[in-house]
Amino acid sequence: MILLLLLPTTRSSVKFLVSCSNQVSYFNSSNLIENSEMSSNFKSIPIIDVSPLLCNKWGDVENEGVSEVVKQLDQACKEAGFFYVKGHGISDSLIKEVRDMTRKFFDLPYDEKVKIKMSSETGFRGYQRIGENVTQGKADMHEAIDCYREVKAGMYGDLGKAVEGFNKWPDSPSNFYSVVSENILRGLALALGGCPGEFEGERAGDPFWVMRFIGYPGISDAKGLEMPENDIGCGAHTDYGLLTLVNQDDEIPALQYVITACITEFSAIILKQFLVSIKCVSKVRNQAGEWIWAVPIPGTFVCNIGDMLKIWSNGLYESTLHRVINNSPKYRVSVAFFYEPNFDAVIEPLEFCKQKLGGIEKCERAIYGEHLVRKVLTNFVA
């Protein structure tokens, strides 16, 4: 059986919901327009094929494919601070394996998971139960495993002490994510008007990184666990570093759930329920304060700009506010990789970015390690 629903949205785009037996796919025609025209009140998140950056040997910055991606990156970062990445070269099977491993881990009984518990002794690496992570003082409805770049004793002096330690989860996926992030960052350096290696050396030549394996219980699970009523999977925040790559669960469970309801009883009430339930995905806020859905698109990563790149770009690029809400009955898994500056990097607006804004410095200077440690020390319930 095939069901096709057309939902009118902004401008001339429409959302297509296609249900075919057990398979449900979601397409937003405006999301799928690459390099679409956007304003800072963006209504959709563009998809960018970054493969020309990964193929490039970086001797040839005049390469036509590279210039086109650079243009698209520039537009996306100025207007949304978010884009989907395709053509990243990480195989679907590896991505799925990492997500499956994550789901299996979170499926274990609490007594097992807590064996790799995060604490200040592990340098904040390891497992956090639901509600342990807080955003703006409120418990987040997710559990997670955090891995950080390994930090040996004394490596970053007193400041680095808080994050000294070794991981309790295999590091290997981070290597793949690092290669993709590094090349996107080269593209962004060009987009800002610098040379491809602008963020290398003492800026981000020896980058810190954080990898989070995250599980968001569905609302029924959460109630079963007698957790406080709170459907905020992760409260509104900006990311701390340079670039974040997130692989989202692409099973789109909430849609599957709601489409079944639509088939049996299609009415205004059900449609409203559908619009509420779709909020299982992460959301991104535009300047008008509207939350835009970052609907999972199979085979892509959602990429966003962090606070440190905002400063280096002198505010030309935005570290956009985003949050995750799981109002669906199903458990959601995501894997986020945060590519950061060097731990001790001084972050201040780059000269050529200042020139673009009439020599005015729009963002305050920071030391990345200080910013990170401050966040880490206030991120979890005591």
Ligand SMILES: O=C(O)CCC(=O)C(=O)O
């Ligand atoms: O799970 C997601 O989709 C995003 C998570 C996120 O924003 C974060 O961990 O910073």
Ligand SMILES: [Fe+2]
């Ligand atoms: Fe985030």
